Amino acid sequence: MNEESLAGLAAGIRARRISPVEAVERCLARIRKWDSRLHAFIRLDEEGALEAARSLEADAAAGRWRGPLHGVPLGFKDLCHLHGLPTSCGTRMPEYFVGAGECSAARRLLDAGAISLGKLNMTELAMGAYGDNAHHGDVDNPWLAGHAAGGSSSGSAAGVAAGFFAGAVGSDTGGSIRLPAGCCGVVGIKPTYGRVSRAGAMVLSWSMDHLGPLAWTARDAALMLKVMAGRDPADATASRRAVPDYAGGLEGGISGVRIGLPENYFFEGVDEEIAVGVRQAARQLEGLGARVSEIRLPDPRDMTDVAMLITRAEASTIHARVFRERPQDLQPVARARLQVGFGISAYDYLQALRLRAKLTRAFVREVFAEVDVLLTPVIPESPPALAALKTATVDEFNARAGRFSRLTRPFNGSGLPAISVPCGFTAAGLPLGFQAVGRPFDEALLLRLGHTYQEAAGWHRRRPSLD
Amino acid sequence: MTESRQHQVELANMAGIIERLAGELALGEEPARFIAALEGLPEDEVEDEDEAPRDE
Numbered sequence: 001m002n003e004e005s006l007a008g009l010a011a012g013i014r015a016r017r018i019s020p021v022e023a024v025e026r027c028l029a030r031i032r033k034w035d036s037r038l039h040a041f042i043r044l045d046e047e048g049a050l051e052a053a054r055s056l057e058a059d060a061a062a063g064r065w066r067g068p069l070h071g072v073p074l075g076f077k078d079l080c081h082l083h084g085l086p087t088s089c090g091t092r093m094p095e096y097f098v099g100a101g102e103c104s105a106a107r108r109l110l111d112a113g114a115i116s117l118g119k120l121n122m123t124e125l126a127m128g129a130y131g132d133n134a135h136h137g138d139v140d141n142p143w144l145a146g147h148a149a150g151g152s153s154s155g156s157a158a159g160v161a162a163g164f165f166a167g168a169v170g171s172d173t174g175g176s177i178r179l180p181a182g183c184c185g186v187v188g189i190k191p192t193y194g195r196v197s198r199a200g201a202m203v204l205s206w207s208m209d210h211l212g213p214l215a216w217t218a219r220d221a222a223l224m225l226k227v228m229a230g231r232d233p234a235d236a237t238a239s240r241r242a243v244p245d246y247a248g249g250l251e252g253g254i255s256g257v258r259i260g261l262p263e264n265y266f267f268e269g270v271d272e273e274i275a276v277g278v279r280q281a282a283r284q285l286e287g288l289g290a291r292v293s294e295i296r297l298p299d300p301r302d303m304t305d306v307a308m309l310i311t312r313a314e315a316s317t318i319h320a321r322v323f324r325e326r327p328q329d330l331q332p333v334a335r336a337r338l339q340v341g342f343g344i345s346a347y348d349y350l351q352a353l354r355l356r357a358k359l360t361r362a363f364v365r366e367v368f369a370e371v372d373v374l375l376t377p378v379i380p381e382s383p384p385a386l387a388a389l390k391t392a393t394v395d396e397f398n399a400r401a402g403r404f405s406r407l408t409r410p411f412n413g414s415g416l417p418a419i420s421v422p423c424g425f426t427a428a429g430l431p432l433g434f435q436a437v438g439r440p441f442d443e444a445l446l447l448r449l450g451h452t453y454q455e456a457a458g459w460h461r462r463r464p465s466l467d
Numbered sequence: 468m469t470e471s472r473q474h475q476v477e478l479a480n481m482a483g484i485i486e487r488l489a490g491e492l493a494l495g496e497e498p499a500r501f502i503a504a505l506e507g508l509p510e511d512e513v514e515d516e517d518e519a520p521r522d523e
Contacts, residue, residue: 192505239506305484312481336474343478351489353498358491361504395473415505440505 004463006072006166006220007247013060013071020053020060020071024115027073031117031164034466037145039137040159042078042088045118049073052115067112068223075159075168078119079126079202080106080211085116089202090124090152092135092329096202096322103200104235105211105228106169112227117165120155124334125319126171126204128152129179129401130389134331138386142184142464144430148383150183152176156214157184161464167215167224171201173208173311175378175408178420178435181214182378185422185431185459187221187450188214190408192441193415194239196225197232205314206237207353208307208412217460218421218450222246225443244444250451255289257449259436260371263296266407270380277432278377281423281453285375288452295370300410303359306352307413308402313349316341332394333401360414364440373449374437377407378420382430411437419446422459 012018028046035041056071076082079089081099089096110116121136123129131139131154139154141147142161149158153170157180160168170177172190181188189212196211203209213224226246232238261267261282267275286292316323316338322330323338330338367374380403389397411418417438424432438446454460 194502194505237502241506302484302488305481306488309481309485340474340477343474344481348482348485350498351485351492353501354492354496355485355488357498357500357504358493358496360501364504415501440507 004163005216007217007223009166010069010072010223014065016060020056020115021050023071024049024053024073024117027117027163027165030162034162035164037466038140038142038158038162039121040075040139040155040162040164041118042090042121042136042155043085043119045085045116048084049115049117056113056115065113067227069109069227070113072114072167073117073165074109074114075117075120075156075165076103076106077122077153077156077168077170079122079171080169081200082106082116085119087119087202090122090126090133090136091322099200101200101234104197104232106200108227109169109224120159120168122154123152124331125315126152126173126176126202127315127334127337129175129404130384131158131180132386132389140386141383141430142466144428146387147385147430148183148389150180150379150383153180153214157181157186157188160184160186160214160216162466163463167213167220169211169228170214172210172212172412173204174307174412175405177210177212177214178378178408178418179405181420182433183383183431185433186214186216187218187419187421188212189221189225189419189443189446190411190417191225191229191443192239192417194237195417195441195443196228197235197238199232199234203318205311207314207356208311210412217454218419218447219247219250222250222447222451225447239441241441246444246447249444250448252448253289254285254449254452257290257373257445258371259285259290259292259373259375260295260367261292261375263294265297265300266376270377271382273382273426274377274379274432277424278375278434281434281457282375284457285449285453288456293371295367295374298359298363298366303356303363303410303413304406306355306359307409309344309348309352310356312337312341313344333397336394336398356413363414368439372438372445376435376437378433378435379404380407382426382428407435416440417443417446419450421450421453423453423457424459
């Protein structure tokens, strides 16, 4: 374990091999050198980070350890409200979102000793799959300049890949943690709906929103998720279930774990390089003791459509004010998406919510009777060139973004936990990734599978050069 | 296609999807059962869809 990973850095600080101030200064040096290209930050908080680091350093010297993340620098998607920093949500309005309270998940990480480096770039209002942003700059892919970093938690993923911070918080309404994780070659986990409190984070769709960690390894994500998860009086949808020791269970291996490769939907129309990469990962997992078989799924298109309808209706309800009062401040793509939501009838919306319950129950019952984990691609095509996205009309752009998120969105509908894990590179040098999906609240198995795979495959030992 | 025409097409498509799927819903189906599905309420606490009366 080296100090480039969150786990290694936390251990290094605890062993006094590196101080919190040194950790922050290392991150700042990389940010100063490369963020003019990547645009991972909307607001870098150098002073705040150094002040916090000095305080944590004094605490460490006195033997006062605040928690498992003592001195570890993190970044927060700019829809997490934290006192002292504005929350733009990727819009041009610095204080678009003013929460009554802080983002519970972010606050828990800070209370566990983490240091905030600032607020991270994202697609406007978290509505978009590519990480483009006309107000704050398009987030660039750390592995191949000029290519999409994925969205909407674009700065979170690109910044982790670039070593700007050891981990980041993202949100995922249709794939917004897993898509950028897949594009940038990092680990991202969308936990079960309700596993992590959504309090203090901008709402896009209260039925579909999930918060989760992005990090370099499954171990790093496990450490963050343990801190972030758990009941929260500020969020009635947060589960009261106990939170397992995810990191403590990582070394158990995957012998006998039943992995299902979908026969339908998930490999249809997917780039050959991506499909081959995921199947190769499945073979490696089989070599590590898993039992891999093909499985026919209840048609995921139904849940995809239902989830999209619910998201559109709720997003328009939540963001109606800016649409009506300051439409010129929104990018045309965001405006167009919100416009559609206003036309959805109450009948269709409520039927969609009822259908979601039925489809979820059927999916859980039918699929997890046969397998423990589903393995799919995360994205259907390699991260596109940013220039190519600019030539599309609004309708073309939104249709393409819809296709780009079609492999992740079904699990926002079903609320099932899903992790994105890097599994190689395309010939052009862009990351490949797989998505593993588990039973409700079985994040522990997904993290263990990801960890076991990473230790064997070793892709996480490569870093982008950025030059 | 104009923007408003495109939106009308999208709305019609979404309504068509709901129309196609909603006929299969049991009367007892309600949104809160989504949480029950995740939290793992026992199957016998969940209405049997095959025997339940339909909405329409």
